[in-house]
Amino acid sequence: xxxxxxxxxxxxxxxxxxKTFLLTTIGVPLLIAVFYxxxxxxxxxxxxxxxxxLSDEANVFGGKVPExxxxxxxxxxxxxxxxxxxxxxxxxxxxxxxxxxxxxxxxNDSMEFRSAKAMGxxxxxxVEDLISSVLEEKRWLQxxxxxxAIDSIRKKDEPIRFTSAAGKKETGAKAGISYGVGMxxxxxxxxxxxxxxxxxxxxxxxxxxxxxxxxIVSSVKPFQLMMGKITGIGAVxxxxxxxxxxxxxxxxxxxxxxxxxxGASLQSAPNMGPGAGQATQAVEDMKxxxxxxxxxxDLQTINFGLIIGCFLFYFLGGYLVYSALxxxxxxxxxxxxxxxxxxxxxxxxxxxxxxxxxxxxVNDPNSSMAVFGSLFPFTSPIVMMAxxxxxxxxxxxxxxxxxxxxxxxxxxxxxTWVAGKIYRTGILLYGKKVTWxxxxxxxxxxx
Amino acid sequence: xxxxxLELQHLKKQYSGQKAVDDISFSVGEGSIxxxxxxxxxxxxxxxxxITGIIYPDEGQILFDGKKFDPLTDVNLIGYMPEERGLYxxxxxxxxxxxxxxxxxxxxxxxMQKIKYWFEKLDMQTWWNKKVExxxxxxxxxxxxxxxxxxxxxxxxxxxxxSGLDPLNANLIKDEIFGLAKKGSTIVFSTHRMExxxxxxxxxxxxxxxxxxxxxxxxxxxxxxxxxKYYIRLSEPVQPISSNVFSVxxxxxxxxxxxxxxxxxSNDILSHFISQRQNIEAxxxxxxxxxxxxxxxxxxxxxxxxxxxxxxx
Numbered sequence: 001x002x003x004x005x006x007x008x009x010x011x012x013x014x015x016x017x018x019k020t021f022l023l024t025t026i027g028v029p030l031l032i033a034v035f036y037x038x039x040x041x042x043x044x045x046x047x048x049x050x051x052x053x054l055s056d057e058a059n060v061f062g063g064k065v066p067e068x069x070x071x072x073x074x075x076x077x078x079x080x081x082x083x084x085x086x087x088x089x090x091x092x093x094x095x096x097x098x099x100x101x102x103x104x105x106x107x108n109d110s111m112e113f114r115s116a117k118a119m120g121x122x123x124x125x126x127v128e129d130l131i132s133s134v135l136e137e138k139r140w141l142q143x144x145x146x147x148x149a150i151d152s153i154r155k156k157d158e159p160i161r162f163t164s165a166a167g168k169k170e171t172g173a174k175a176g177i178s179y180g181v182g183m184x185x186x187x188x189x190x191x192x193x194x195x196x197x198x199x200x201x202x203x204x205x206x207x208x209x210x211x212x213x214x215x216i217v218s219s220v221k222p223f224q225l226m227m228g229k230i231t232g233i234g235a236v237x238x239x240x241x242x243x244x245x246x247x248x249x250x251x252x253x254x255x256x257x258x259x260x261x262x263g264a265s266l267q268s269a270p271n272m273g274p275g276a277g278q279a280t281q282a283v284e285d286m287k288x289x290x291x292x293x294x295x296x297x298d299l300q301t302i303n304f305g306l307i308i309g310c311f312l313f314y315f316l317g318g319y320l321v322y323s324a325l326x327x328x329x330x331x332x333x334x335x336x337x338x339x340x341x342x343x344x345x346x347x348x349x350x351x352x353x354x355x356x357x358x359x360x361x362v363n364d365p366n367s368s369m370a371v372f373g374s375l376f377p378f379t380s381p382i383v384m385m386a387x388x389x390x391x392x393x394x395x396x397x398x399x400x401x402x403x404x405x406x407x408x409x410x411x412x413x414x415x416t417w418v419a420g421k422i423y424r425t426g427i428l429l430y431g432k433k434v435t436w437x438x439x440x441x442x443x444x445x446x447x
Numbered sequence: 448x449x450x451x452x453l454e455l456q457h458l459k460k461q462y463s464g465q466k467a468v469d470d471i472s473f474s475v476g477e478g479s480i481x482x483x484x485x486x487x488x489x490x491x492x493x494x495x496x497x498i499t500g501i502i503y504p505d506e507g508q509i510l511f512d513g514k515k516f517d518p519l520t521d522v523n524l525i526g527y528m529p530e531e532r533g534l535y536x537x538x539x540x541x542x543x544x545x546x547x548x549x550x551x552x553x554x555x556x557x558x559m560q561k562i563k564y565w566f567e568k569l570d571m572q573t574w575w576n577k578k579v580e581x582x583x584x585x586x587x588x589x590x591x592x593x594x595x596x597x598x599x600x601x602x603x604x605x606x607x608x609x610s611g612l613d614p615l616n617a618n619l620i621k622d623e624i625f626g627l628a629k630k631g632s633t634i635v636f637s638t639h640r641m642e643x644x645x646x647x648x649x650x651x652x653x654x655x656x657x658x659x660x661x662x663x664x665x666x667x668x669x670x671x672x673x674x675x676k677y678y679i680r681l682s683e684p685v686q687p688i689s690s691n692v693f694s695v696x697x698x699x700x701x702x703x704x705x706x707x708x709x710x711x712x713s714n715d716i717l718s719h720f721i722s723q724r725q726n727i728e729a730x731x732x733x734x735x736x737x738x739x740x741x742x743x744x745x746x747x748x749x750x751x752x753x754x755x756x757x758x759x760x
Contacts, residue, residue, distance in 0.1 A: 211533030
């Protein structure tokens with residue numbers, strides 16, 4: 001058997017046979033499932049209403065309280081600010097809105113809104129929306145418009161058809177899903193680069209510290225050993241991912257059967273990355289209009305074949321580019337793991353940088369930053385996923401995708417070549433603290 | 448001398464300007480037990496690494512079995528036990544030996560058969576499912592030896608093979624080394640322990656500061672460095688001696704150490720005592736030990752201090 005394959009097989013088998021492999025492989029998707037279940041649970045069962053005392057001395061609200069909406073609840077009271085403050089201290093209300101008698105729609109006097117605790121951004125937004133819509137309506141009425149006229153002005157769905165140059169129908173939901181998918185896959189690749197990269201580094205360090213490296217390089221070339229290790233650990237990652245994908249699909253299938261009520265929203269939940277507010281909003285909108293079918297068809301407009309294909313390519317490409325560098329660092333480190341920290345810094349920087357660009361690119365896949373990040377091979381594995389999620393050619397053109405892929409392959413060849421040379425020297429060098437300067441010297445000397 | 452299995456021709460290797468190996472040539476005869484000696488930092492490990500194909504010489508070339516050494520294929524014919532022993536601590540011993548044997552190009556079946564043979568021979572059958580971290584130092588040393596010779600290499604390179612072994616296991620390994628040499632394997636071994644070299648090696652090379660200082664069979668080297676000293680034991684106390692053929696170096700009641708003057712021969716000493724009618728019980732030449740030669744050659748060079756420290760420890 002080919003020696004690189006032999007090494008890869010050992011790396012693969014020793015890791016897969018460990019109990020921790022089974023634990024993380026099953027545990028991580030379970031954790032994710034529990035996380036989403038909790039998220040959904042709180043979304044549905046949220047009973048924490050925010051109670052606002054409304055003291056309307058100017059009679060702006062006309063003696064009626066606004067309907068309870070979301071988690072905001074108004075209670076009409078008659079009190080001055082001193083009493084209101086006291087009640088706030090007694091925690092009778094979460095906040096109060098005091099409208100002084102001198103307040104007029106066109107005047108300058110202001111109402112006072114005071115909350116017991118610092119308000120969340122979202123709550124504040126809702127309160128503001130609510131009050132302004134009431135005031136707006138008042139102003140319209142002052143201009144002698146009838147209530148019916150106002151309602152017709154406020155028609156909800158504006159007849160705008162959003163389409164992109166590709167001629168495909170764009171809906172809010174699709175943009176939201178693209179955002180979620182891009183965020184999630186970019187984030188996953190970001191995690192992969194760190195987790196599997198350090199796994200390679202630790203493997204190399206282990207071989208160096210236990211001094212087996214010298215025994216092995218008398219049988220195989222150092223480059224074969226390095227590539228074998230990278231291949232083996234890469235295979236572990238791939239297998240783990242396949243299991244995860246299967247498990248996630250399995251859980252998604254099973255959950256609606258167990259909890260029918262959350263089934264519908266779970267369809268979209270795994271696609272939501274952290275902070276995917278738009279997606280949540282989109283889902284919310286559709287639930288209100290009962291357009292679940294529309295959502296399902298939107299989901300189908302996302303080219304999952306393309307995304308999964310690109311994900312695998314960039315997962316492997318990014319992993320190969322970086323793991324070789326991690327291996328080089330591992331070979332240069334001695335017993336002291338702290339040495340690794342400073343050597344790792346230049347490798348971690350572009351990964352973190354890529355993550356930052358990616359969070360931008362999911363919103364604006366065609367910004368110049370996103371384009372640069374998705375072509376530059378040290379950031380492209382993470383950034384490109386954000387653009388690909390928006391589809392071709394909306395998010396990224398075929399030409400750009402191909403250039404990015406070609407650059408990534410070339411870089412992989414380059415970093416592996418450089419890392420191989422560093423590795424060869426480093427793995428046999430003991431008792432010396434190595435700097436990047438020396439490593440670069442090793443990489444470019446003639447033999 | 449028999450055909451050379453390994454020939455080093457003008458090897459040079461520099462590390463960041465420092466000459467680790469500076470123009471060293473020697474050859475190792477097939478089936479011989481060859482000792483590569485030298486103080487620490489002399490360039491032994493660098494030489495061994497070049498022979499095992501781990502690093503390449505800057506200049507010069509290595510011939511293996513008459514052809515230019517090709518690391519890709521020839522490493523399968525070499526077994527190397529580095530001074531710093533290394534095995535995967537957490538891997539099961541059986542799997543580990545199998546893996547390392549397969550890396551040397553053995554098929555799984557072949558490897559299993561040979562592992563069985565060696566494990567039985569060295570009484571290691573129960574080790575298969577143990578891990579290296581469970582073994583004592585001596586045990587893992589034994590394991591490392593098995594790993595090195597398992598694939599029946601033509602050339603076996605052992606760096607300090609006896610360190611950490613108790614006398615019993617050291618003898619066991621020594622016997623195996625002789626056995627392998629008898630079967631036709633060539634053995635290069637590197638050590639500071641001169642008494643082992645005298646006992647085991649046919650041929651030695653001494654390197655110091657990257658250069659070869661000595662090359663020859665153990666006997667030749669001793670002859671080369673002899674000081675024409677002889678040991679004599681008489682049956683009666685020694686009479687006062689005056690001779691122009693030899694001078695007395697050391698004298699006890701019935702024992703004498705003498706040195707022959709230039710131009711003299713050993714028989715001249717004998718005739719002296721015979722003519723004095725003194726009975727000679729024992730008479731032999733005193734050859735320097737390799738240890739003395741080693742110290743004499745290395746002393747005074749930069750490497751000396753370090754070498755002594757190491758020998759002392």
